[in-house]
Amino acid sequence: MPRVVRGSTWSARLGGLAIAACLFGALPALAMDGIVEKKVFEMPSYTTVGGxxxxxxxIGWESYGKLNEAKxxxxxxxxxxxxxxxxAGKYKPEDxxxxxxxxxxxxxxxxxTDKYFIxxxxxxxNLSPKDPTVVTTGPASINPDTGKPYGMSFPIVTIKDFVNVQKALIDSLGIKSLQAVMGGSMGSLQAFEWAADHPDMVKRVIAVIGGPEADPFLIxxxxxxxxxxxxxxxxxxxxYYGKAEPKAGLTEALKLVTLHARHWKWADAAFGRKWAEEGKDPKAAMGNQYAIEAWLDKAASxxxxxxxxxxxxxxxxxxxxxVTGNGPSLEDGLAKIKAPVLLIPSADDLVFPPDRTMRPLKERLEKQGNTVEYSEAITSTLGHLDGVANIAKAGDTISQFLAK
Amino acid sequence: MPRVVRGSTWSARLGGLAIAACLFGALPALAMDGIVEKKVFEMPSYTTVGGxxxxxxxIGWESYGKLNEAKxxxxxxxxxxxxxxxxAGKYKPEDxxxxxxxxxxxxxxxxxTDKYFIxxxxxxxNLSPKDPTVVTTGPASINPDTGKPYGMSFPIVTIKDFVNVQKALIDSLGIKSLQAVMGGSMGSLQAFEWAADHPDMVKRVIAVIGGPEADPFLIxxxxxxxxxxxxxxxxxxxxYYGKAEPKAGLTEALKLVTLHARHWKWADAAFGRKWAEEGKDPKAAMGNQYAIEAWLDKAASxxxxxxxxxxxxxxxxxxxxxVTGNGPSLEDGLAKIKAPVLLIPSADDLVFPPDRTMRPLKERLEKQGNTVEYSEAITSTLGHLDGVANIAKAGDTISQFLAK
Structure with missing residues (x-):
């Protein structure tokens, strides 16, 4: 059994296989069983963009692969x-x-991970501070000045703040340039912000199911x-800390996120018009549900x-x-981006519809001289969620973009 | 000033113009100022499909134009x-x-209305029993057996129940056939149900921004x-009747309906990323809003x-x-429809996306031998709401369909 150590153990675990690959040719694709661990990056104090x-x-972080000597x-x-x-990977084989x-x-x-340090x-x-593997500071954290959770006294934070803290993490590792910043959905917002804020450091942007700003409909x-x-x-x-928490409201909020990030193709395939319980016709009582309703309740709960x-x-x-660059305008923010950009939308995305987000972005970036690639290869039946579940369909596109 | 009488006064008001039209050619398109009134249809008792x-x-109803002698x-x-x-029309000129x-x-x-009795x-x-022009029975009505509002003791009702009560209204007028049943969104569900339940009575179906069933994603x-x-x-x-009502929850519910029925094109055009109040940067305080948020609050409230x-x-x-025909299956329900059908989706509809609703319906109906016409002429910037706001763009298609 592989030991959990600070840093990825991909290399250690795969030593034998790597030797085998040298002897017998290409390394075979491996099962999803790499063992990884959550690491913690700390700052004594951070001042937000808003002051x-x-x-x-x-903040928590993980890494996969090895940082080379040139970093x-x-x-x-x-x-x-x-x-x-x-x-990537698992914390324990039984995850x-x-x-x-x-x-x-x-x-x-x-x-x-044989080539890159991810x-x-x-x-x-982070949304899920009660997840034992999440260590990230937020409103539920204890404010050292009061000894109590911040709650709504926590400062407002922006995507640029997320990037600023990540920049401090990257600096702490002695890394001066990034082969790419890649993110999905809110992760893509961070990728664009990284490219605008640190144009000489970010060599490539890979943006999945996202956009360069929150458009008004998304707002x-x-x-x-x-x-x-x-x-x-x-x-x-x-x-509400230490008291009854707003579990019902949070559940309904997460139901909205869950459904909005999916698509009717998924609903058709997964549920159809099936009832939640046999013998309980939804027409017979207000409380009788369809299967998709019961699933939403359970998943969100x-x-x-x-x-x-x-x-x-x-x-x-x-x-x-x-807005990329954190204002004054999207145009200003995009103008700061030098890196080639790979855009990977899902054609059926209801959260970041490509016609509003990545398609016009492609045109804007090309107009200002950026190299842009665009692939809808991930589109399947899940809508926005294709960006997570079906990212492998864009695998070749990603490999080739990184190799350029 | 035109008098408000039972029934439409189009004909009375336009007598002079009609004569002018005979003398000088086609009647000009008229401003939206026909005066109409809400009428009431009553049934001593109605037994729902569920028993x-x-x-x-x-139920309230209105009519425009005159029923001919042949009815x-x-x-x-x-x-x-x-x-x-x-x-159509106004109750008072100042509406x-x-x-x-x-x-x-x-x-x-x-x-x-010179030709048809609408x-x-x-x-x-009806959703809005507090609207003084709405007279329709529902959970907020007094249950004659208890002297109190029904609340959640009101029987569950289906689209078929809506049609059954409308059928009683149509019977009461001595009408034995309908040139068309036309409805938008939930109105289209009723139109399909009418055509399935009374195939010899309904000569045409005009269904706008809707579908033949609630698909699982819509559920x-x-x-x-x-x-x-x-x-x-x-x-x-x-x-809650006679007590504090769930106004906040109802407002949020109506915000969802309002946004879901629209589109990012509308949000871009109407609001952009404008702030709700000058000087109140949404980044500066959790309560500071974007214009679209404040508008949603106000509209829904x-x-x-x-x-x-x-x-x-x-x-x-x-x-x-x-489900059209009220079960056992959509196929069974659609098989009952004899009438030619005109389908008018909005290409950008997020509630009834045409690729899930009207496009496959067209194929199914054609396959079973129905005459089907299909027009996306109403598509503009409003998504689902194009079916109300931009219906005039399908005007010629509708005229021609009715003339066949």
Missing amino acids: GTIKNVR DNAILITHFFSGNSHA AAPGYWDSIIGPGKPLD ISSDTLV GWLNLWAAPIKLDPNWNNGD SRAAVSDANHFLYLVKANQTF | GTIKNVR DNAILITHFFSGNSHA AAPGYWDSIIGPGKPLD ISSDTLV GWLNLWAAPIKLDPNWNNGD SRAAVSDANHFLYLVKANQTF
């Missing part, structure tokens, strides 16, 4: 709204599933995602069990306020 | 989720706006629409003022349970 101070900042083989992965830095992009991260995979970083204010949707939390009397203006309602609200704000 | 009994049933020039209009039978499809209903318009009927359980969305109401402690399992939370829940159930 707020957060003491004892911690120039790093790729940074930034995560989506409800995700965290667990992008039910590996990290979310395990299908493209590993030896011989598109993000090849760093996957949390954002501030409206994010408001609706947040609304159920505020309706729950237990939310109590964010002051288990997500709510590890999530925090205030963190949800802060993430909504961070997404709503996002 | 429940509702006493003293009332064979009638067209029935059925309404959408948040609408009512006010499809801010005419009925929702006024652009196609009137003398010389596609639904030509009947527009409420459904049971999920309808669950989410309803959720904020149940989160509001004032909802109190539907027992004014809709909530005339709406009823329990009615909302009953309408959600009626829509979720809909």
Whole structure:
């Protein structure tokens, strides 16, 4: 059994296989069983773009592969709204599933850990502080000045703040350039911000199911995602720590996120018009449900069990306020980006519809002289979620983009 | 000033113009100022498809144009989720706006009141019982057996129940056939049900922004629409009449309906990333909003003022349970439809996406031998709402379909 150590153990575990590969040719694609661990990056104090101070900042991060001596083989992965830095591997062999992009991260995979040092970083204010593998500072953290959770006194944070803290992490590793910053959904917002803020450091951008700003319709949707939390009397203006928590509101909020990130093709295939319980016709009682309703309740309820309602609200704000470069205009922000950009939308994305997000972005970037590639290869039946579940379909495109 | 009388006064008002038209050629298109009134159809008792009994049933209805002697020039209009039978004209000249499809209903318009007798009927359980022009029976009505509002003891109703009550209205007028049944969104569900239940009576179906069933993804969305109401402690399992009402939950529910029925093109054009208030940067405080958020709050709040939370829940159930013909299968229901069908989707509809709803329906109906026409002429920037706001763009298609 592989030991869990600080840093990825891909290389150690695969020593024998690597030798075999030298002798017998290409390394075979491996099962999703790399063992990884969550690491912690700490800052004694961080001042937000808005001028707020957060003491004892911690974010979780993971890495896969080895940093080379020149320290120039790093790729940074930034995560989506409800995700965290667990992008690949498993913490324990018996984990039910590996990290979310395990299908493209590993030896011989598109993000090849024999070649690249993959760093996957949390954002501030991770949605799921009750997940034991999440260590990231947010409103549920203890404010050292008061000894109590921040709640709504936590400073407002932006995508640029997420990038600033990640930059400090990258600096702490002595890394001066990144082969790529790659992220899905909210992760793509961070990737664009990285490329605008550190144009000489970011060699490539790989943006999946996202966009260069929160468009007005998305701003409206994010408001609706947040609304159920505020309706729950237990939310109590964010002051609920140590009391009954707004679980019902948070569950409804997560139901919205869950459904919005999917598609009717998924609903048809997964449920059809099936009832939730045999013999309980939805026409017979107001409480009788269809299968998709019961599934939404259950899926969101288990997500709510590890999530925090205030963190949800802060993430909504961070997404709503996002424009690449953090203002004054999207045009200004995009003008700062020098790197070639690979755009990977899902054609059926309802959260970041490509016709509003990546298609016009492609044109804008090309117009200003950037190299842009565009692939809808991931499109399947899941809508927005294709960017996580079906990323392997863009594997060749990603490999080739990284090799250029 | 025209008098308000029972029945439309189009003919009376336009007598002079009609003579002028005979003398000088075609009648010019008229401003939306026909004066109409709400009428009431009553049934001493109605037994629902599910076996429940509702006493003293009332639904509102309106009519435009004149029923001819043969009583064979009638067209029935059925309404959408948040609408009512006010499809054309104004109650008073000073009304801010005419009925929702006024652009196609009137003398010389596609639904030509010089030729057709247009009947527009409420459904049971209208969303807005506090609107003084809405008279329709639902959970907020007094149960004659208890002297108190039904609340959640009101029987579950289906789209077929809506059609059954409308059928009684049409029978009461001595009408034996309908030139067409036409409806938008939930109105289209009623139109399909009419055509399946009364195939020898319905000569044409005109279905706008809808579908022949609630698909599983829509069932999920309808669950989410309803959720904020149940989160509001004032909802109190539907027992709130005479007490504080669940206004906050109903407002959030209506925000969801409002946004879901629109599109990013609308949000871009109407708001962009504008702030709600000058000097109040949304990045500066959790409560500072973007313009689209403030608009949603305001629009939904004014809709909530005339709406009823329990009615909302009953309408959600009626829509979720809909399959043309009321089961056992969609195939069975569609097989009953004999009439030619005109399908008018909006290409950008997020509630009834044409690729899931009207496109496959066209194929199914053609396969079973129906005449089907299909037009996306209404598509503009409003998504689902194009079916109301831009129906006039399908005016010629509708005229020609009615003339065949």
